Amino acid sequence: MYYQEPFRQQLHYSPRENWMNDPNGLVYFEGEYHLFYQYNPYGNDHAHMHWGHAVSQDLTHWKELPVALEPDELGTIFSGGAVVDKGNSSGLFQQEAGGMVAIYTQDGATQQQSIAYSEDHGRTWTKYKHNPVIENQTIKDFRDPKVFWHEETQKWIMSLACGDHIQFYRSPNLIDWTYQSSFGQEYGSHAGVWECPDLFSLTVESTATQQWVLIVSINDGGPNGGSAVQYFTGDFDGVQFHANETPTEAIKWADEGTDFYAAVSWENTASRYWIGWMNNWQYAGKVPVSPWRSSMSIVRRLSLQQVNDTYVLKQTPTLPDDLWDEQTQTDKSQRLVPTNDIAAFDISPLSDIQLTVGEKNSSTGWGIYFISDLEERFTVEFDESKHTYTVHRTEGMTDFSPHFPGEHTGSLHRWKVEKVHCLLDHASIELFINDGLSVSTTLLFPKGSLSRLEVFCKDQPLVLDNVNITDRVSIWND
Ligand code: FRU
Numbered sequence: 520m521y522y523q524e525p526f527r528q529q530l531h532y533s534p535r536e537n538w539m540n541d542p543n544g545l546v547y548f549e550g551e552y553h554l555f556y557q558y559n560p561y562g563n564d565h566a567h568m569h570w571g572h573a574v575s576q577d578l579t580h581w582k583e584l585p586v587a588l589e590p591d592e593l594g595t596i597f598s599g600g601a602v603v604d605k606g607n608s609s610g611l612f613q614q615e616a617g618g619m620v621a622i623y624t625q626d627g628a629t630q631q632q633s634i635a636y637s638e639d640h641g642r643t644w645t646k647y648k649h650n651p652v653i654e655n656q657t658i659k660d661f662r663d664p665k666v667f668w669h670e671e672t673q674k675w676i677m678s679l680a681c682g683d684h685i686q687f688y689r690s691p692n693l694i695d696w697t698y699q700s701s702f703g704q705e706y707g708s709h710a711g712v713w714e715c716p717d718l719f720s721l722t723v724e725s726t727a728t729q730q731w732v733l734i735v736s737i738n739d740g741g742p743n744g745g746s747a748v749q750y751f752t753g754d755f756d757g758v759q760f761h762a763n764e765t766p767t768e769a770i771k772w773a774d775e776g777t778d779f780y781a782a783v784s785w786e787n788t789a790s791r792y793w794i795g796w797m798n799n800w801q802y803a804g805k806v807p808v809s810p811w812r813s814s815m816s817i818v819r820r821l822s823l824q825q826v827n828d829t830y831v832l833k834q835t836p837t838l839p840d841d842l843w844d845e846q847t848q849t850d851k852s853q854r855l856v857p858t859n860d861i862a863a864f865d866i867s868p869l870s871d872i873q874l875t876v877g878e879k880n881s882s883t884g885w886g887i888y889f890i891s892d893l894e895e896r897f898t899v900e901f902d903e904s905k906h907t908y909t910v911h912r913t914e915g916m917t918d919f920s921p922h923f924p925g926e927h928t929g930s931l932h933r934w935k936v937e938k939v940h941c942l943l944d945h946a947s948i949e950l951f952i953n954d955g956l957s958v959s960t961t962l963l964f965p966k967g968s969l970s971r972l973e974v975f976c977k978d979q980p981l982v983l984d985n986v987n988i989t990d991r992v993s994i995w996n997d
Contacts, residue, residue, distance in 0.1 A: 526808045526946040526964055529869050529991070530838075531797060532581045533814035534571055538563050540796050540803065541663075541715060541781035542815060543570055544587075544601035544621050544641075547788045552578055553641050554794070554815070555621070557598060560586055563812045564804055568595040568626065572641065578792060578818040578837050587621075588635060588644055593651060594627025598715055600665040602675070602693070603787050604636070609693045611636045611647065620693050622652075622677065624662035631655045632664050632679070634693055653679075653688065653696050663715045666693070667786055672757035678716035678733070683709055685716045685735060687760065700759040702733065705766040707749050710740020715781040718755060719791055721823045723830060730823055730830055731755040733762070734773070736781050738800050741772070743927035745801035746780040748773040752823065752830040763830070773832055775929030776910065776959035777801075778947065779816055791821040792837060797947060797960060802920035807964055808946070816960055817942055817949055824956060826932045834955040836942060843871055843989035850986040852877065855885075855976045862974040862983055867990040872941040872972060877982030882934055884977035887941070889948065891915070893967030899939075899950060906931045908952065908959070916964035932956045943969060 522529065533539065537559055544555035551574045558571030570588035573581040588596045599622045607617040619637045621644065624630050631651035635644040655661045660682040669676045669689075677688040677696060684703035688696040703713065717734040733751045741747025750771050753762040764771070773782065774795070782795030795816040798806065806813055819834035853862055866872065866889070874887075882903030889897040898911040910927045917924035933953055940951040950959045974983060 524808070527811075528814045528944045528946060530579070530942070530944045531814040531817060531947065532573060533811050534558065534573075535583055536810040537561070538565055538812050539571060539814075540565060540798070541598045542783055542794050542796060543598050543623065545783055545785040545794070546601040546603060546619065547785055548603050548619055548640060550576060551640065552576070552785060553601065553619075554581065555587055555601065556815070558586065563809055568597055570596050570621070570623070574641070577839055579839055579842065584642065587641060588623065591625075591646065592627075593631060593633060594625035597624035597626045597630065598663040598781065599623030599632070600783065600786065602666050602668065604693060608675070608691060609636065612638060614638070622664045622666050622693065624664065625651060626662070629655050629657070630661040632696075647694065652694055658682070660712055665715070665717045665783055667719065669757055674757065676718070676757070678718045680713045680716050680735070682712055685713065685733065685760075687758070689757070702760045702762070703735070706751060706762060706764070707735060708737055708740050708770050711738045713737055715783060717783045717793075718760065719784055720755070721791060721821060723823045723825055724833070726825070730763075731760065732823070732832065733760050734782065734784075738780070741777070741799070742775050742929070743777050743925070744922060745777065745799040748779060748782050748795065750832055771832070773834070774958045774960050775927070776950070776961045777925075777927055778962045779958075779960040782816070784821065792818050793821060794818045795960070797962060799922075801922035805919045806962065807916055807919050814947075819955070826956070831932050831956055834951065834958050836940070836949065836951060836955075838871070843991060848988045850983070852985070853983050855974065855981045855983065857976045857978055857980065860976070862986070864972045864986060864988055866943065866969060866972045866988060868943065868945045868969045870941075870943045870969075870988055870990040872943065873985075873987045874939045874974065874983060875985040876935075876937055877984040879935070879979065879982065881979055883979040883981055885981045886975055886977075887939070888973040888975070889943065889969055890971040890973065891965040891967035892970045893965070895965045895967060897948065897963050897965070901931070901936045903931065903934050903936060906934055908936075908957070910948075910950070910959055910961050912961055912963055915966060927959070927961065929957055929959050
């Protein structure tokens, strides 16, 4: 099916209709990647939380399935994770081979953790009859369990967001949980509430070193306002997380755009993939789209790179090679002179743009305009001397919220920008700079159709080694 509404993204998952927020229950099982999500089946606002459901075989084409989990007497169904209980450790399955178990928050009189299991690849679910599995009478914010199997201790580990810190629990069977430790009161940003944790290990590129990464979403207090995802690297010994960073060290943000939130990763995969909700609580209820609201980011593969004495999360968009088969436009080396030269290219609202910049000795101010046929401009400016870049979102439809228009700055982990990969999809730009070492996700609502890209330079000449633009009209989502 082809979606055709204005601002409907083609490459990014969105439900056919109604409200969606956080990704939930991300797990790979027997040929399918599952994407559950916070969903209101009755309307276009955040209410009556259920788990919606979609599946994919390639992390790009998604098939929407019926709602997976509905509210009950313990409350609505808030965020959480899912695992494959391979050995039937829970004893919930008829078959020794086990099946899928979802672990989620119930938002009722208080927030408590419950589980449900599925014997038919997530199509239908049975709630555990003695829910909740973690009770709570007192703590206000106590939610978003994310569970994985910890091989070394042969236990299930749960990370849980508790207002201003993360708690870790362990269990032999997904039913009986024991509190182990807490992390975070002195670490990271505390400008808002901590939500949607995730904990996994990654190999540091070009080394044999393994590092644990603790993901924590925070709302409010993001680097450019509202919702954002911070992370810590360190060690997890099965009981406690020890951060490499000191409490006073600069906060690490996974994505310095305004529209990447509640990101979590898939369980039961060889590589680590994650996805975020492409929105911000500052204006999520007001973005001018209907009858759905809103969409997910592109799926990204995660790795770690050492930059100076710290580890930086690197994100690579996952897109099948044969996706961009409709048009390709490649331009080889050209030299731009400040300030009158520009390099201009045709684009479509669904474009993949990859720029490679040539060798240069000094830092440069340069940038990219994305321009609509109504001459609306969205600008990305690189200031290599300050190690920053700025996304200008001041044109197009912006008046639905005072928080929406603005200029959003991110950090370049290297002083030179060598490569820029932009994914444009009607109402969003995802920027992956220097192979995904700096990432920025931005929603935008141009009144016209994005049709032109221009590269400019400000103070020094700029050599564009290669510009590769591919575009499509649409892709299918069932
Ligand atoms: C994050 C969040 C979660 C919560 C869910 C409710 O965006 O606030 O903490 O479980 O959304 O929909």
